[in-house]
Every structure is written in structure tokens, then in C-alpha cells.
Amino acid sequence: MQNNQPIAYASRALTKTEQNYAQIEKELLAVIYGMEKFHQYTHGRNVFVESDHKPLEIIYKKPLFQAPKRLQRMLLRLQRYTIEINYKPGRYMYIADTLSRAYLNNGNNKSEKQDEICHVRSDIEMELENINMGDYLAISAKRQKDIADATMKDPILLKLIDKVAKGWTEINIQQDIAPYYHIRDELSIQGGIIFKGDRCVIPKCMRTEILEQIHTHIGIEGCLKRARECVYWPRMNSEIRDYISKCETCQSYGMKQQKESLVSHVIPDRPWVKVGTDLFSLNDHDYLITVDYFSSYFEIDRLGDTTSKQ
Ligand SMILES: [Zn+2]
Structure with missing residues (x-):
């Protein structure tokens, strides 16, 4: 758009794989598509991107390393552009909204242009598929397999997978998956495991085992910190607190900071081998104190001022 007037349009449908992306990944994918599709217009210029996805605006302003691994890869692709992402509620996105309902069908109508779009698409797709989220998890391959198997047998998580794939309709959220509603934007699925950002969602039947x-x-x-690095389930924090609070060993360490024990300095063999000095002021006058490490004898000198010459 220039001066609020459209210059060119483009749209495409998500592939089967892309439909499993987390919502924020889909939104960012759209930005990449737009930037790369119109590379000749967008490269080397300041581009304002309007998105109706609030988290995108926020994550784009954060340092790269704070984003989940897959988002990082997508954000990296955008590094060559100068863009500013601004949130705009969907109801004000008249033109984009209309066109998104009339996307081109890539499969049936293969013109030369279409091929080019497919090329760009598979490129990003491959990049993202190369990132195996499991590689970044501090969980053994064997256990990841167990988690994936258990996920496929967990009726609630199966419903959740369905929601991630098909999208959430705000009305009629079933009670059992309601706890996941507020984190719906962070959820994605890879290798049969549901991920919340970089953390994997643990099926109910494995939670006790993971706690142990x-x-x-x-x-x-310490346990909370460890858990938050790789796993997630609703009410996980309070369950960990409950569980650990029953352990006497953990209680004895408790939340208290260990006190640093006093380390005495080495006492020299004779006076004035080692001294300590410091400035202090009293009643608007400056003084220099010099203490002998051997005897703890001290001298005080009154200073006219605190310049280096003095
Ligand atoms: Zn313990």
C-alpha cells in the first residue's frame, strides 16, 4: 500500500504442514511471504507491516535469542528487511481480510507465477522442518518417543491437537481443553509432541514420572526453574510446589540463601607489612583512615579536601 492505496496484492493458502504451525508462526509466515513476494518493492526501504496478531508486534521488538527456535529462524529471514510491525485489529483490515477469503488455489492453477510462489514457500518450509524442536529439549530421545506415544493416547491432548490444526473458535470451548486456551498462540506440533514455545506439553499419565x-x-x-526450561502442563507450577514441599531434604535446604562463611585474611608476620585505607567523612570533614593488618592499630588523618594532590 502507498498513501493508503493498494499497489499490488498476493495471497496463498497454507500447506498441510503449515496448518500445524503455531498461530504466531503462521502470522510471521505471512509477513515473510509478503516481504519476499514483493521483494523489489520492500527491500532497502522502510516497510510498515500491519498485523492483527498482537504477540507478533511484541516478539519482533525483543532480542532474537529470546524467541523460540523456529520463530528465530523465521525472524532471521526478515533481518534483511527494514520493517516495523504494527498491531491493527482485524476488523480494520478491510482489504487484506477480503482477499484472504479469496486465495489462489496453488494446486490447480499452475502458471509461471504460481511456481515462483511455491518455490519461496517450500524454501521456508524446509528450513523450519530442519529445526527439530526435540534436539533442543533436555529430554532423552527415548523419553520423547514415550511422550509422543502417550500424547496420541491422551484424549484431551488429541482434542488439543485438533484445535491447534483447525483453529480455536471462541465460543464453546470444551472444559477439558480450556486451560490451554490462553496459550493457544504458542502451541505447535512436531513429531507427535505438542510444544508450547520451546517446551513440550506432557500428557497427564506421564506427569508424575516427569515430576520424579x-x-x-x-x-x-530449583525444580521449578528446571521444569520451566523444557516441560509444560496446566497447573504445573503448583503441582511441583505441592510435590516438592512434601520432601524433607528439599525443605531443609528450603528457600533460604546459604550464608557465605566468613573467610579471615592472612595475618602478616610483623606490623605495617599490609595496611588498608579508606576515606570517610564526619561532621562535614573528610578523613583518611589507615589500619595495620597485623595489630589492627589505626591512624586517622584529617584531609583539607579529597583531591588526589592532597
Ligand atoms: Zn527433595
């Missing part, structure tokens, strides 16, 4: 794994007697805060 996390519990290495490092206290509540």
Missing part, C-alpha cells in the same frame, strides 16, 4: 525426574533435591525454586 525433575526432583533432584534442589529445592522448590
Whole structure:
């Protein structure tokens, strides 16, 4: 758009794989598509991107390393462009909204242009598929397989997978998957495992087992930190607190900070081998104190001022 007037349009449908992306990934994919499709217009210029996905605006302003791995890869692709992502509610996106309902069908109508779009698409797709989220999880391959198997047998998670794939309709959220509603934008599926960002969602039947794994007697805060790095389930934090609070060993370490024990300095063999000095002021006058490490004898000198000459 220029001066609020459209210059060119483009749209396409998501592939089967892309339909499994987390919502924020889909939104970012759209940005990449737009930037690369119109590369000749967008490269080397300041481009304002309007998105009706609020989290995108926020994550784009954060440092790259804070984004989940797959988003990082997508954000990297956008590094060659100068863009500013601005949130705009969907109801004000008249033109984009209309056209999104009338996308081109890539499969049936293969013109030369279509081939070019397909090329760009498969490129990103391949890049993302190369990122195996499991590789970044601090969970063994064997256990990841168990998690994937258990996910496929967990009726609630199966419903959740269906929602991630087909989208959430805000009315009629079933009670059992309601706890996932507020994190719906962060959910994605890979290798049969549901991910919340970089963390994997643990099926109900494995939660006790995972709790036991996390519990290495490092206290509540330590266990929470460990868990938050790789796993997720609703009410996980309070379940960890409950579980660990029943452990006496963890309790004895508790939340208290260990006190640093006093380390005494080495006492010299005779006076004035080692001294310590510092400035202090009292009643608007400056003084220099010099303490002998051997005897703890001190001298005080009154200073006219605190210049280096003095
Ligand atoms: Zn313990």
C-alpha cells in the first residue's frame, strides 16, 4: 500500500504442514511471504507491516535469542528487511481480510507465477522442518518417543491437537481443553509432541514420572526453574510446589540463601607489612583512615579536601 492505496496484492493458502504451525508462526509466515513476494518493492526501504496478531508486534521488538527456535529462524529471514510491525485489529483490515477469503488455489492453477510462489514457500518450509524442536529439549530421545506415544493416547491432548490444526473458535470451548486456551498462540506440533514455545506439553499419565525426574533435591525454586526450561502442563507450577514441599531434604535446604562463611585474611608476620585505607567523612570533614593488618592499630588523618594532590 502507498498513501493508503493498494499497489499490488498476493495471497496463498497454507500447506498441510503449515496448518500445524503455531498461530504466531503462521502470522510471521505471512509477513515473510509478503516481504519476499514483493521483494523489489520492500527491500532497502522502510516497510510498515500491519498485523492483527498482537504477540507478533511484541516478539519482533525483543532480542532474537529470546524467541523460540523456529520463530528465530523465521525472524532471521526478515533481518534483511527494514520493517516495523504494527498491531491493527482485524476488523480494520478491510482489504487484506477480503482477499484472504479469496486465495489462489496453488494446486490447480499452475502458471509461471504460481511456481515462483511455491518455490519461496517450500524454501521456508524446509528450513523450519530442519529445526527439530526435540534436539533442543533436555529430554532423552527415548523419553520423547514415550511422550509422543502417550500424547496420541491422551484424549484431551488429541482434542488439543485438533484445535491447534483447525483453529480455536471462541465460543464453546470444551472444559477439558480450556486451560490451554490462553496459550493457544504458542502451541505447535512436531513429531507427535505438542510444544508450547520451546517446551513440550506432557500428557497427564506421564506427569508424575516427569515430576520424579525433575526432583533432584534442589529445592522448590530449583525444580521449578528446571521444569520451566523444557516441560509444560496446566497447573504445573503448583503441582511441583505441592510435590516438592512434601520432601524433607528439599525443605531443609528450603528457600533460604546459604550464608557465605566468613573467610579471615592472612595475618602478616610483623606490623605495617599490609595496611588498608579508606576515606570517610564526619561532621562535614573528610578523613583518611589507615589500619595495620597485623595489630589492627589505626591512624586517622584529617584531609583539607579529597583531591588526589592532597
Ligand atoms: Zn527433595
